[in-house]
Amino acid sequence: MAYALRDRGLLAVGRAGGHGRAEVTKTGRFYLRHGHHPEDPAFDGGGVQGVSAGSSPPASAKADDPLEGGGRGRSPTPYSERPVARARRAKARELIERLVAEGRVRLRDPVDDEIAEWRRVVDYAKRHGMEPQGMHIEKTRFGARGLELFLAEGPHPNSRGLRPTTDASVVRVPRRLSSLRPAVAALRDNEGQLVMSPVLRRRALLMLQGLAAEAMRRGYDVRQVRSYYSRREGGVDVVVDGFAYTVTVKQEFPQSTNPERSARLVVEVDHGRFGRPGRWRDGKARVLEEALGVVLGEIEARALEDARSREHEEKARAECEFRWRAAMEEAQERAVRDQFAEVLREEAGRWQEAAVLGAYCDALDRRLAEPGRAVDEATLESARRWLEWAREFARSIDPLNRLPGMPIPREPTPDELKAYLKGWSPYGLERPGGR
Incomplete structure (x- = not known):
């Protein structure tokens, strides 16, 4: 045991006058007073200023050190109650609360000192078991120089398992x-x-x-x-x-x-992926x-x-493209049908107008056959010329004077297709308006 303490710098072992001699070193006094080695990295210095394995504790430490003849005065302050630890614990608690509530905490363009402090806060939270059960804190890049903290499921990638x-x-x-x-x-x-x-x-x-x-x-x-x-x-x-x-x-x-x-x-x-390890460190x-x-x-x-x-996305895209093409074909058929319907309505209107004009001409012809009152020959001749012109005009606008053929459709415009695409874009999957 004495040699193990000696190897850690806590005890000086030697011989004097033929007898074994052991003396607690200054590092050992620090250990007895604070409960940890002055160079233990887990305590980040923790208020241990100016004390190392080869240095002397400050006078205030000697006054409270039972091995320096003290023993009276204040009891040593636990590390967890020191200002540095309290401040870091408060920051860690605030960070965990924000991560639970918001999911992510983003730091935009932090300086190196800020990054270092946040890493200490995260390390404190991990060492003191402050992370939510079944989750761990991960850090990743955000933007050009930002830092993003988030909670990932499962144990930390560097955990023992x-x-x-x-x-x-x-x-x-x-x-x-x-x-x-x-x-x-x-x-x-x-x-x-x-x-x-x-x-x-x-x-x-x-x-x-x-x-x-x-x-x-x-x-x-x-x-x-x-x-x-x-x-x-x-x-x-x-x-x-x-x-x-x-x-x-x-x-x-x-x-x-x-x-x-x-x-x-x-x-x-x-390592910005949930549930996947992405960070390994020296241990x-x-x-x-x-x-x-x-x-x-x-x-x-x-x-x-x-x-x-990627395979899933390609299949989804192929299915999406198939549905888009089917929607486009249906929209084009309906748009062409609208074109034919417009031609039909136009011809039916002309036919109806020709029929009305023909009926008018027949009525005028009957009127000329029965003038009823004495009408001079000049007036009758003028009416006959008008009847002849009217019959010719009625025949000219009648679409059934010759057999109509199937109309030749034109390419529907994107605006004409939109009415039948049900949210799809007439320009393609990659253009605005596509799903």
Whole structure:
């Protein structure tokens, strides 16, 4: 036990005068006072300022430290009650309430400090079990530089049950940055991306090279990413069956002053999908290099899912187009029928007019045969000429003077078709007015 405490820097073990000697170190005093190691990353500093394994606690700490002759005065404040923890807990509670009520929380064009703080809030909520039962918080890009937080169903992708197993395919990560794939080489030469320490940048490039090489070995395409959310990240597009998936690598805690936390990397695959893992990080039990096979497997699973969705969409579109064509054929038939009906009504009107005029001529003819009163010859001659002209005109407008033929239809206009399309567009499926 003494040697285990010594290894953690809590106890100094030695020999003096032939006898064993153990002395609590300053780090050990801090542990006894606060209940955790001063460099424990789970506490984010938590009010521990200026205290490390090799530094002395402040005078106020000594006054309350039973090993410094104190023991009188205030009892140590629990981490959960310190100002930093209280503020973060309040933000986490507010975030969970908004996510439950609104579904998503979007941050438009946040600065790096805001992003870092929101990540700490999300991490606090996860570590303290504040996420709703059966759900977890996910982060994804929004717009050009925005950040979107939402609740996804199921456990977090990095939970113990979803960690890579020995059955997961292994992606070999090279040891040297040589013979790089073009997309990775372009990223290496772009000093404006993957802005981090040279050691971390080299590690990120090696992982991307290993992932790209394995993807191409499986017959997929790897392309250069055209735009990024932040200068701190970099990645490649893996194209499977025509679907492109952006794989990015970045620091998980770029603002942290803790060497262990700032050295952690995160791999993301467009993780804005409900119910699908999309984010993997360095952990205590494994490093990201061991998860690359799972990342590639997730891309393949998404490609299969997207291919099925595409097939479904193509079938739906084919059915939609079939229904549109059927509606167009019916609309054209009805529009042509309207044209024929218009011709028929016009001819029937002319026929009716000719019949009325013919009846008039017959009546006039009878009147000329029985003048009734003495009428001079000039008036009778004028009436006879008028009767002759009238009969000729009536015959000229009568459509039945010759046998009518089937009218030749013209192409219906879009406006004529609209009346019969029941909401479909006469211009096609992609034009306004289509379903």
